[in-house]
Amino acid sequence: MKVGFIGLGTMGLPMVKNILAAGFDTYVVSRSRPPIDEAVAHGAKEAESPKELIEQVDIVLTCLPLPQTVVDVYEGDNGLVAGATEGKIVIDHSTVSPELNKQVSTSLAAKGASFLDAPVSGGPMGAKAGTLTIMCGGDHDTFTHAYEVLNVIGDYVVHVGQTGNGSVIKLINNMLVGVHTAALSEAYVMGEKAGVNPAVLYDIIKKSSGFSKSMDWSVDAILDRQFEQRFSVKLLHKDMNLALDLAKGLDIPVQVATLAEEMVSKAKKEHSDEDVSAVIRPLEEKTGVVVKRWKDE
The missing domain is CATH 3.40.50.720 (NAD(P)-binding Rossmann-like Domain)
Known part of the structure; x- marks a missing residue:
């Protein structure tokens, strides 16, 4: 062909x-x-x-x-x-x-x-x-x-x-990417402020029940402060809004995804063209906590 x-x-x-x-x-x-x-x-x-x-x-x-x-x-x-x-x-x-x-x-x-x-x-x-x-x-x-x-x-x-089923599955997948990225952002900031080495936090959670592949995607970008886009915040925001529109059309309440979209939307304002791992940055700015690789690693 x-x-x-x-x-x-x-x-x-x-x-x-x-x-x-x-x-x-x-x-x-x-x-x-x-x-x-x-x-x-x-x-x-x-x-x-x-x-x-x-x-x-x-x-x-x-x-x-x-x-x-x-x-x-x-x-x-x-x-x-x-x-x-x-x-x-x-x-x-x-x-x-x-x-x-x-x-x-x-x-x-x-x-x-x-x-x-x-x-x-x-x-x-x-x-x-x-x-x-x-x-x-x-x-x-x-x-x-x-x-x-x-x-x-x-x-x-x-x-x-x-026709359309492929897009339904992809939108649900990316909705979950947004949810997981928002949640892990809170987890990293919480751990850092509590005095836990974020690399250790990642390593333990990867071997535990709270792990998601979004942690693999984001860990090095966050710890090394390298937010060059692979999949941008603005595209994730676009996909999450498409997913929320789909849920609305199906009359399905998606409260967790709606809250995650709000976090992604905040990140989009200042970090639109950065990688989705930059969703963590508004929360860091709000709390005064920066999650990064510890010098003694």
Whole structure:
């Protein structure tokens, strides 16, 4: 199959490199010049627009930061829908609402094309290693046809039911990331102020019942005060709001997640482009406590 990829960000570019390394003829489109040049240097071909890209390939993967970016790429005279024809497969790895997934799927189906919502988890490290978890909603036959490509970028690729189900699972996952990150921020600040070495606190909790993978993600960033983004506070905030909207539409009260969203929102005001581990910083500023690696370690 010829593969197209749109969105060469911190996730998309390493995903494209893995697709190229697997031998697929690959076309790319992205808003920024440097990642296009890097992809081309690894063997990709550049298309001028989403419409031109889908006309050249059998399957298109998109990995975009915001719902509006998805709308921009899929709709319009130069969008994917405009160029879609019978038999094309389009897969969106973006984190958006299931309603947007269904809207896109309907538009593509009118052109004879198939769609999967396939959000990913695993961060930039998983994207580079080709070990992403990929949750795919949509027609099972489409999933089967796309599996050859998806298996290159993920090591746990699962069909999860109807269109939109992949996004439901991803939004619940990221809602939990927000909850866990907010809670562990309180835990680290509490331990530090009580006189506990935060590295020891982490080590003990990792071997105990209170552990979550969010602690692995954040521990070195917090202790070394290195908050360069891997997954930014502003994107976590976007995802949590999508999850809260989903819960509201289902008439499900999510009180803990709502409180966590408030903490993420506070962090976004001053630390929007920093890593999600920076959710701890407003609480540190409020309490006068800085959680960092102890000198005698």
